[in-house]
Amino acid sequence: xxxxxxxxxxxLFDKIKQLPTIPQLLxxxxxxxxxxxxRIDQIAAKIAMDQVISVKVxxxxxxxxxxxxxxxxxxxxxxxxxxxxxxxxxxxxxxIIGSFxxxxxxxxxxxxxxxxxxxxxxxxxxxxxxxxxxxxxxxCALIHNIGELLI
Numbered sequence: 001x002x003x004x005x006x007x008x009x010x011x012l013f014d015k016i017k018q019l020p021t022i023p024q025l026l027x028x029x030x031x032x033x034x035x036x037x038x039r040i041d042q043i044a045a046k047i048a049m050d051q052v053i054s055v056k057v058x059x060x061x062x063x064x065x066x067x068x069x070x071x072x073x074x075x076x077x078x079x080x081x082x083x084x085x086x087x088x089x090x091x092x093x094x095x096i097i098g099s100f101x102x103x104x105x106x107x108x109x110x111x112x113x114x115x116x117x118x119x120x121x122x123x124x125x126x127x128x129x130x131x132x133x134x135x136x137x138x139x140c141a142l143i144h145n146i147g148e149l150l151i
Contacts, residue, residue: 025050026095033088044076047091056094056112057087065120085135089119093142115145 029046032038047053054075061078062071072078079087093115119141126137 023095025053026091029091029095030088033084033091040079041076043087044074044079047079048075050094053091053094056090057082060086060090060116063116063120083135086138089135089139089142093146111145111149115142118145 025046029043032043032046047057057075057078058072060066061081066081068081072081082090119138122141123134123138126132126134
């Protein structure tokens, strides 16, 4: 029985090597989010370097849940509207998914739509229950859906 367990652990650790690595841009953005002196224009410039992340940030900023009046048309405006906590969640989720090699049958639009719906519901529930920071609930829901995809 122990030999079988050791074999399954070896296979598990072999699979870990197949997990996506964090791209340099994502690493730099994460450092910016934890830097209290980070400037919005610098973060927006870094985000603009990646087309996929840029589109996701703009889409999120213009979503029905966040849209207040005018449509956001620049990355800098989107950064301001989203705020650092929500922006961090979107950037991390997008960076991880961007480095993940999905099968051809994988529907990215459906995945992101469902992921943001679940995250928004989690945030709303946290606001109503007042037991958890709503932005933390949003981030946890994003990570949960990404974890399911990786598994």
